[in-house]
Amino acid sequence: MTSNQYAVILVYSTSHALRAERVLQKAGIPCKLIPVPRHISSDCGVCLRIKQADEEAARRALETAGVEIEGTHRI
């Protein structure tokens, strides 16, 4: 079940998602922008998909860079 290995980081806007993407790239954390899964949010925007193993490192990197996030969800 590969889908169980992923988590998504929810952010406030596409601009925040793109900023977060840059921060994670610089921190060497693989990520991909994907549409927000409908069961998580009613939003029409994008979120960042990361490996669950990177969740803590990603949170730390984003916090250090001052990027606000709405939260993370395992998918």
Place this chain on the structure above:
Amino acid sequence: MIYFDNAATSWPKPPGVVEAMVHFMDDVGANPGRSGHRLSVEAGRIVYDAREAVAELFNAPDPLRVVFGLNVTEALNLALRGLLRPGDHVITSSMEHNSMMRPLRALEREGVEVTVVRCSPEGFLDPADVEKALRPNTVMIALNHASNVVGALLPVAEVARIARQHGLLLLVDAAQTAGAYPIDVQADGIDLLGFTGHKSLYGPMGTGGLIIGERVDPARLEPLKRGGTGSRSELEEQPDFLPDMCESGTPNAVGLAGLAAGVRWVLERGVETIRAHEVALTQRLIDGLREIPGVTVYGGLDATHQTATVSFNIAGLEPSEVGLRLDEEYGIMCRVGLHCAPAAHRTIGTFPVGTVRFGLGAFSTVEEIDAALEAVRQFAQEAQ
């Protein structure tokens, strides 16, 4: 052909700008930040790249505090109308463009108090006069960084110190300086920086924006317009975070692709390098014009205290006549008249006739300056 109208719109554009716009239209083209598919994400990334490039050039605290809009006029309207309330007092200068003056005069009718601090006939502002204009209800100082008529640089850093000392916001209209003169919003103490893409940032028209510093509370900022942002779609209320709260509607993404390329070009060449080139050419132009009998040059006459914009008149000739003949007989493009800045022309003593304005740019050359000087010499001689 000699293009000396860079103070209005820079031309030509550096390599890469048109290519970036063509790439956007040919290969990307989707709505940025609205859908999750790859083209939409790529379009969003291109817009975000522009945000990062602008943030880097002006040392903005956060790329998400760069709000894009059509031009500096929209940026100034957002800052003024978005933050000033009836009963507030705002201080501005007598060298402002109508992009500052008209929104302020409209707000004045709605109960905002406006003080216009008089500048010298050369176009310079004494920070002490700003301090004298302070009132208990002063909340903002709003100034252009440099005049679009005579290029005079205003003492932003000194005024910023006054603003900090008294807890006021400083709004700077960088239409004439962004990309042509070093600006560091954090070091310079600029709370709100309005910029436009089509002048010294070498992007296309229809791009510009406002950098919103950390001393400005977004909750206090009233957006100019409301609408779809691609975020918080479940809500019928406007989002309350930057940049989305101020960027409703599909943006000029193709234009921002070009703006990003223009700003990258400025960063690569270096603002200091561009500035040195323009100072040398500007001084050559000022000195050359002053040698011609019958020619009056306005401003401080020292290129290190101004941008690459020079205003002058020829005795016995209307500016409009000079402009027409420069175009028709010498292929020199410039701008004549009042340059949307009646207050500035009153300050330097050229209202209502106006001046002839040469606006140089990063691609102007010594040969072009000398050819233009020859043309002016010819006209001046004939007019005597």
